[in-house]
Amino acid sequence: MNRDNSFFEFDAENSVSSTSKKPRWLVLSVEDNETFQQSLLNALSRMIVQGQTMEVLTASSAEEAQLVLDKRPDINLILLDVVMETDDAGLRLVDHIRSTLNNPIIRIILLTGQPGIAPNRHVMEQYDIDDYWSKTDLGEEHLFNVMNGNLKTWRRMNELKNARQGLERVVSASQAISRHNDLPHFSQTVLEEIDRIIGITDGGIMSLKMTEPLDLEKDSAVLAATGQYQPYIGQSINTLENEILLKRIKKTIQQKQHMFVGRYSLLYFSFKQPSPVYYLIVVKSATALTESDVHLLKVFGENIYNGFANIALTEYLNGLAFKHWQTGIYNRNWFCQQLAMEEYWSKQAQIVLISIDRFSDITVTFGEKFAIQLLKTVHDELSLIEGIHAIAIISRDAFAILLDKSHVLSASRFDEILGKKKHIQHREHKIIAKAISAQLEPSLNRSPERLLGQLESHLYRLRATSSSHFHHVSLDNEAMFSKHLEMLNDFNIGLTKNEIQAYLQPKVDMVTGKLIGFEALARWFKSDGEMVPPDIFIPIAEASGLVEQLDKAILLQCCKAIKQLQAVGVSVPISFNVSCHELLLSDFSTTILSLLEAEAISPHQVDMEITETLAMIDYEQVSATLKKLIALGMDVSIDDFGTGFSSLSHVTELAATTLKIDKSFVQYLGERESSEHVVDMIIRVAKKFGLKVIAEGVETTLQRDKLIELGCTLGQGYFYARPMPIDEAVKWAIEQQ
Known part of the structure; x- marks a missing residue:
C-alpha cells in the first residue's frame, strides 16, 4: 500500500455485485385460520416493500413453523398467530427463535383475533417481540406500513450484524498473519x-x-x-x-x-x-x-x-x-548455526579454517576497498571446492568452511585453489594463506563457539610458529587436550595472582566532552609479560566454570575504581560485562547485590552489560533478573546491538536501559549511506522504547559529528581514550575536570 495515496479505483459497471435474479423478502406466516392465512397471502403477493417483492412461506402450527425455521434461517419476518394449538404456542415459538436459534434480527409480529389476550409490555420485552396487532386492524394499507417499518429495521440490523462479523473476521485474520x-x-x-x-x-x-x-x-x-x-x-x-x-x-x-x-x-x-x-x-x-x-x-x-x-x-x-557487513558474505553467527546442525556431525564433515596472511598490512598498503575485494575473491575461490556445504567469514581475515567427508580438502588442492595470482582491482595479487582442518566426530562436544575457539587457537599457533601452510588436527587428540589444560591451569593461576586486570575505557558526552562513565574490560598479562587475548581466555573461563570468579574479580576492581574516583571528586558509574552462564544462575542477582553491599557501593554506581543474544536466551528468566536489578537503580546495557539479532517480538519488552551501537556500524559513518541507515534505525528504536543509546568504537571527528547529527550524543572509543589501568583512568578523569 502506498501510504501517500490510498484511494481505490472501481470498475464503473461492476464495482458492486449484481445477480440476474432480483432479491425478495422472505416472510413466514404462522396461522391456523386458513381463511385469514389466505387473505394474508393475497395481500402480501401484491406488496412491494423497498423495491422488493415477497416470498411467503406458511405454517399452520408452532411445531410446523419450527421445522420451517430450522431449515430456512434466512427468513426476514414472521407473522405469528399468538394462540394456536395451545394458548402459549406462539410465545414458545418466539423463545425457540431467540434462545435456541439465537436469531436476534428476525422481525416477529404477533397477531391475534382476540384483543383481550394481548401480551403485556413485560412479555414483549422478555421475548423480544417487535410488534403486536389485532387481525381486525390489519387492512392492506396498515399491513404495508407494518411490513415496511419492520423490514427496514431488519435491513439495518442485518447490515450491522454483517459489519460486526466482517470486522471480527478481519481481527481474526490480522491475528493469524501476525x-x-x-x-x-x-x-x-x-x-x-x-x-x-x-x-x-x-x-x-x-x-x-x-x-x-x-x-x-x-x-x-x-x-x-x-x-x-x-x-x-x-x-x-x-x-x-x-x-x-x-x-x-x-x-x-x-x-x-x-x-x-x-x-x-x-x-x-x-x-x-x-x-x-x-x-x-x-x-x-x-x-x-x-x-x-x-x-x-x-x-x-x-x-x-x-x-x-x-x-x-x-x-x-x-x-x-548473519551477513558480513562489508561483503555480504555469511558471518560467524550464521556459521555457528550451521555447525550446530546434527547432519554435519553424523556425516563426519570436515571443517577448515583459512587465514589470510598479513591482511592488516594489505589493508594499510592497498586500502579498504582492495581488502574487501580480496575477501570476496577468496570467498569465490573457496566456493569452488568440491563438496562444500557452508562458507563464512568468521573474523576480519579468516574463513571457515564445511565439506563432505568424501571431499576432504588436501594441502595440494588448497595450493591449487589459492596458489595462483588473482586479478584484484586491475592488479595481480598473490594470496598467501594458512589453513587448519579437522573432522567432526559425533562423540565430541558440539558447542560451535567452543569448537571454533579451539581451531582458532591452533590456527593462531600455526601462523606464529610454523612455516607449514596447511595442517590437519584431531579435535580430540591428547596434544590438544594437554594444551587446553595448560591454558586452563595458567588462567587459574592468573586469577589467584591477580594477573587479570580491569582496564577502564571512558564513556563521554560527545557534545560537551564530559565524562559520563567507564566500561571495565578484562585484560590478562601473564607473569612473563605475554598478553593473552580476551577471545582466548574468556571461552576457557566459561567452559571451565571459572567465569564466575573472573566476573567477581572484575566487579571487585570496579568497586575499587569507583572509590578511587570518588576520592578525587569524580562520581560516574562503571559498567561490567556478564557471561551467559552466570546470568542464568538462580542466585545471580543476590550474589551481585551482596558483593556491592559488602563494598558499600550502591547499584546505581555500576552498570551491567550483556550481549543482545544473551538478552534473548531463556528470555523469561533473564528478563525477570534484569528487571529486578533495574528496579534497584542499576542500568543494563545491551552490548553490540544489532549483531546478535534473535527476535523482534521481545524488543518491546526488552529488559534494558541502554542500547550500545556496535563499532562495526560506526566504522563507516560518513563514508557509506548504508551505515548511516543502520545507526539511524538503532537510535530510533532506542528512542521509541525510551532507552539511552551509546556508540562504541568512535575513532574520528567525522564519526563523532555524524553520530551527534543522527541523535546519539554518548560514545566511547579511541577518539577519546583507549582502555587503561585503573590508576591511569583516575588521572585521565582528573585531567578532564
Whole structure:
C-alpha cells in the first residue's frame, strides 16, 4: 500500500455485485385460520416493500413453523398467530427463535383475533417481540406500513450484524498473519484469510513480489497462490497466461494504488526502505465484490501492509545478524548455526579454517576497498571446492568452511585453489594463506563457539610458529587436550595472582566532552609479560566454570575504581560485562547485590552489560533478573546491538536501559549511506522504547559529528581514550575536570 495515496479505483459497471435474479423478502406466516392465512397471502403477493417483492412461506402450527425455521434461517419476518394449538404456542415459538436459534434480527409480529389476550409490555420485552396487532386492524394499507417499518429495521440490523462479523473476521485474520515473519508462510496465510473474510467460492488468489515493478521480466515471482493460480507458484509473474490480468497488474503498479475491476481485486503495497520492494495481492472472486467486502479488504490491507513491513525489517536485520557487513558474505553467527546442525556431525564433515596472511598490512598498503575485494575473491575461490556445504567469514581475515567427508580438502588442492595470482582491482595479487582442518566426530562436544575457539587457537599457533601452510588436527587428540589444560591451569593461576586486570575505557558526552562513565574490560598479562587475548581466555573461563570468579574479580576492581574516583571528586558509574552462564544462575542477582553491599557501593554506581543474544536466551528468566536489578537503580546495557539479532517480538519488552551501537556500524559513518541507515534505525528504536543509546568504537571527528547529527550524543572509543589501568583512568578523569 502506498501510504501517500490510498484511494481505490472501481470498475464503473461492476464495482458492486449484481445477480440476474432480483432479491425478495422472505416472510413466514404462522396461522391456523386458513381463511385469514389466505387473505394474508393475497395481500402480501401484491406488496412491494423497498423495491422488493415477497416470498411467503406458511405454517399452520408452532411445531410446523419450527421445522420451517430450522431449515430456512434466512427468513426476514414472521407473522405469528399468538394462540394456536395451545394458548402459549406462539410465545414458545418466539423463545425457540431467540434462545435456541439465537436469531436476534428476525422481525416477529404477533397477531391475534382476540384483543383481550394481548401480551403485556413485560412479555414483549422478555421475548423480544417487535410488534403486536389485532387481525381486525390489519387492512392492506396498515399491513404495508407494518411490513415496511419492520423490514427496514431488519435491513439495518442485518447490515450491522454483517459489519460486526466482517470486522471480527478481519481481527481474526490480522491475528493469524501476525504469527508469521517469514515471507512464504505469511503470504499463504494472507491468501487463506482473505478467502475467509470475503468467501472466494471459485477463482483464486495469488501473492506477487517484485523488485522492478515496471518490468515484470525482472525478479518477479508468485510467492503463494490458491485455486487456478497454484501452478504458477515460484514462477515469474510474466508467465501468467492472462494478458488482461497482466495489463491490470501493470496498471495497478503504475497508479500505485489498490484497484477493483469486475471480479478482480488488486491490493498494492510498496516499500522503499530498507530496499525497494513491491507486493501485489490479486483476488479473483466468483462475482464482483460488494462495497462491504471492499471496505473489509481495505481495513485488512492496513494489517497486510504492516505485516509486509515487519517481514522486510526482519529480513534486513537477519542480514545484519548473519551477513558480513562489508561483503555480504555469511558471518560467524550464521556459521555457528550451521555447525550446530546434527547432519554435519553424523556425516563426519570436515571443517577448515583459512587465514589470510598479513591482511592488516594489505589493508594499510592497498586500502579498504582492495581488502574487501580480496575477501570476496577468496570467498569465490573457496566456493569452488568440491563438496562444500557452508562458507563464512568468521573474523576480519579468516574463513571457515564445511565439506563432505568424501571431499576432504588436501594441502595440494588448497595450493591449487589459492596458489595462483588473482586479478584484484586491475592488479595481480598473490594470496598467501594458512589453513587448519579437522573432522567432526559425533562423540565430541558440539558447542560451535567452543569448537571454533579451539581451531582458532591452533590456527593462531600455526601462523606464529610454523612455516607449514596447511595442517590437519584431531579435535580430540591428547596434544590438544594437554594444551587446553595448560591454558586452563595458567588462567587459574592468573586469577589467584591477580594477573587479570580491569582496564577502564571512558564513556563521554560527545557534545560537551564530559565524562559520563567507564566500561571495565578484562585484560590478562601473564607473569612473563605475554598478553593473552580476551577471545582466548574468556571461552576457557566459561567452559571451565571459572567465569564466575573472573566476573567477581572484575566487579571487585570496579568497586575499587569507583572509590578511587570518588576520592578525587569524580562520581560516574562503571559498567561490567556478564557471561551467559552466570546470568542464568538462580542466585545471580543476590550474589551481585551482596558483593556491592559488602563494598558499600550502591547499584546505581555500576552498570551491567550483556550481549543482545544473551538478552534473548531463556528470555523469561533473564528478563525477570534484569528487571529486578533495574528496579534497584542499576542500568543494563545491551552490548553490540544489532549483531546478535534473535527476535523482534521481545524488543518491546526488552529488559534494558541502554542500547550500545556496535563499532562495526560506526566504522563507516560518513563514508557509506548504508551505515548511516543502520545507526539511524538503532537510535530510533532506542528512542521509541525510551532507552539511552551509546556508540562504541568512535575513532574520528567525522564519526563523532555524524553520530551527534543522527541523535546519539554518548560514545566511547579511541577518539577519546583507549582502555587503561585503573590508576591511569583516575588521572585521565582528573585531567578532564
